[in-house]
Amino acid sequence: MNKKQKKVLARIIIAAVLMIILHFIPVKGIIRFLLYMVPYLVIGYDILKKAFKGIKNKQVFDENFLMAVATVGAIAVALYENGDYTEAIAVMLFYQIGELFQSYAVGKSRKNISELMDIRPDYANIEVDGKLTQVDPDEVAIGSVIVVQPGEKVPIDGVIVEGSSTLNTSALTGESVPRNAKCGDEIISGCINMSGVLKIKTTKEFGESTVSKILDLVENSSSKKSKSENFISKFAKYYTPAVCYSALALAILPPLVRILFMSAAPQWGSWIYRALTFLVISCPCALVISIPLSFFAGIGGASREGVLVKGSNYLETLSQTRYVVFDKTGTMTEGVFEVAGVYDNTLDREKVLEYAALAESSSSHPISRSLQKAYGKEIDRTRVTDVEEISGHGITAKVDGVSVVAGNYKLMKKLGLSYSETDKVGTIVHIAIDGRYEGYILISDKIKPTSAAAIKALKKAGIKGTIMLTGDSRTVADSVAAELGIDEVYSELLPGDKVAKVEELLARKGSKEKLAFVGDGINDAPVLSRADIGIAMGAMGSDAAIEAADIVLMDDDPLKIAKAIKISRKCLRIVYENTYFAIGIKLICLVLGAVGIANMWLAIFADVGVMVIAVLNAIRALFVHKL
Structure with a gap:
């Protein structure tokens, strides 16, 4: 507990002890009133102060105003009728107990996240x-x-x-x-x-390092609110004034009807008491506190599992995901390419690799890195000039003044060069030197060990369709898709084609169904941005991933995709449980209060009891390790 919470706890204990002592002191009249005002002010002075400040700033309708009016009104009724001030003080006492519990729960979940995300270096x-x-x-x-x-x-x-x-x-x-x-x-x-x-x-500089990017992401996640949170904010804005006016009507209209139309005693005390009970019951704390807390806990629980969610709006969208589209390289495969062989070459293998590695030396693509690794010697970039990268095709360059072309069959066709057809599974890099075809390099990429299990887990989680998009050849794409059990596969796509294909898939799905795109975050930024929800995986150290995606998976395990969806669904389930529970109990108790069946003690349960139960339920969103 922090200093503020300890102070509130001390006030609760003092007020409770004073109430018990006063119950056994046989005093009446003004002395009894003054004595009971001591525990009331000990426990409620800050609520009265906040309510007064709200009235002064023309922001009248909030829970402080409801509590102040209800308790002051209850004291006035007790003073007028029988001098029993216990209910008024009990309302304030239990309200403060609920507030303390809520404050402690939020602090605890914040602490869990802070400890987990305690990655900010001091020096x-x-x-x-x-x-x-x-x-x-x-x-x-x-x-x-x-x-x-x-x-x-x-x-750093x-x-x-x-x-x-x-x-x-x-x-x-x-x-x-x-x-x-x-x-x-x-x-x-x-x-x-x-x-x-x-x-x-x-x-990198510290400000651009992974740790800074992650901390900024987590700290700003609460600013992006979900539809549920925005609904609760708007609901509270109209709900609180509405119940205040309803309570006023309940206090005034029935007595007037009794006087004017029924020639009966107005029973002002009874109807004012009902109106005050109505006010206590109507306090929207359970909803206003538990809904944001559910999302906060959900985002915290996800971050503990290495799933960083940029805002509760993305958590809500993820829970509605029914289609998952994957990039192949680095997402479903290791993305660690290795040269498997050089074929149909007339030049020496080493010479072909040398020309290919030098031509590709300015590219950061994994295929380029694998060619440089296979070459195995230091790259002298002064030997390379006139480099032109043709997106989705390959590279043309001059090495020692000799024209070199390295790329897929599309590049060969585009430049009017003949090439060898092959059915070998892997990425094929065709090489032409000085306008003459010099064979092809076969580069292989391994499927990740958990990729097949990830597809099964997604289907088990209710995902209707799994789709893979890749720039790779049809042979490679079909082979990977068949091995993993992916429903649809689209191959030989340029980066622009991937966006167009995602647009087509978005048009095909139902209006309430969402589509997620999962990429490695290096060259998938346009598609990550276009999908309903963009998930970047294996993003440790990738700025592009952290910037472009809505959700960032901090390691290379595709199983985390299904886990992220399960976390989001658990969080949303808790949000709906709290919403229906809080509104349902309050509506029942409001009706009981209006007809005179519910008293202040039931009102305390409808306010504080419901809030405590909702907060306890919200905290469950933190515990997602076994999902």
Whole structure:
């Protein structure tokens, strides 16, 4: 508990003790009134103060106003009739107990998320004259060498230049298994170094590092509200004034009807008491508090599993997803390409690889990296000129003044070059040197071990259709789709074709059904933005993914897609449970209050009891590990 919560708890205990003591003191009249005002003001002075401030600022109708009017009115009725002030003080006391409980619950869920997302580094170590100096991570320039000792957080993204270690990435991925890191490996901020000392050459400024992007994402997630939250905000705006005027009508109209039309006693005390009970029951705390708390807990629970959701509106959309569209490379496959062979070549294998690697040296595409790796020598970029990348086709360049073409069959056709047809499964890079066809390079990509299980899990979760889009050849695409059990596959697509295909799929689905696109976030930004919900996976260190997607999966496991959908559905189920429960109980109690059956004690349950139950239910959204 924080200082403020402890203070409220002390006031609750003091007021409760005073109430019990006063119950056994036989005093009457004005002394009894003054004595009972002591516990009332101890427990309720801040509510009265807030209500007065609201009236002063012309923002009258809120829960503080409802509580102030109800309790002051109940005291006035007690003063006029029988001097029993217990109910008025009990209303305020239990309201404060409910508020304390709600404050503690929110604080607890915030703390859980804060502890989990406690990845913000406090300092970075820089070696100066053989000694380590701690500096602010913001002050570290790109290209600096920082030292990370065992037990410390990696403060900035970079490349390991010395040392090897194991890294704890659980705060980023939700996975408890440590990851090995050695010299030459890329490393991202937010990991915890567990064993050896590492020297890291920074590749980004702190503000652009993964840890900063993630923290910014999590901190801003509450600003993007769901339809349910916006509905509750609008509902409370009109609901509170409506119940205040209804209570006023309940206090005035029945007595007037009795006087004017029934020639009966007005019974002002009885009807005012009913109106005050009506006010206490109508307090919208359960809805106003539990709905945002459900989403907050849902986003927190998801982040613990390595699923970062940019706002509750995306969580709501994800729960309605019925179609999932995948990119192939890096999403369903490892995206780690390896050269499997060089075929139909007249030049030496090494020479073909040399020309291909040099021509592709300016590209960051995984296929380009695999060619450079197979070449195995240092790339001298001064040998390469006139590089032109043709999107979805390949590259043309000059290497040592010789024209080199490296790409798919579409590029060969476009340039009017003959090429060999093949039925080998893998990515085919055709090579032409100085206008003459010199064979093709076969590059293979492995399917991720959990991809097939991920498709099964999605179907089990009620996903109607799984679709794969790829720029790869039809042979490769069909082979991967058949192995994984994907329903539809579209191959040989350019980046622009993927957007057009997603547009077509969006037009095909039902109005209440949503379509999610899952990509690796490197070249899928247009499609991620166009789908109803964009999910970037394997996004550790990928700026494009964090920027373009609505939901970011922090590791490469496709099984997390089904998990994210299950988390969203659990969260929305809790939201609907709380909404129906709170509105249903309040409506029943409002009717009972209006006809005089419900008293203040039932009103306290309808307000505080319902709120406590709704908050407890909302907190369930945090617990999603076993979904």
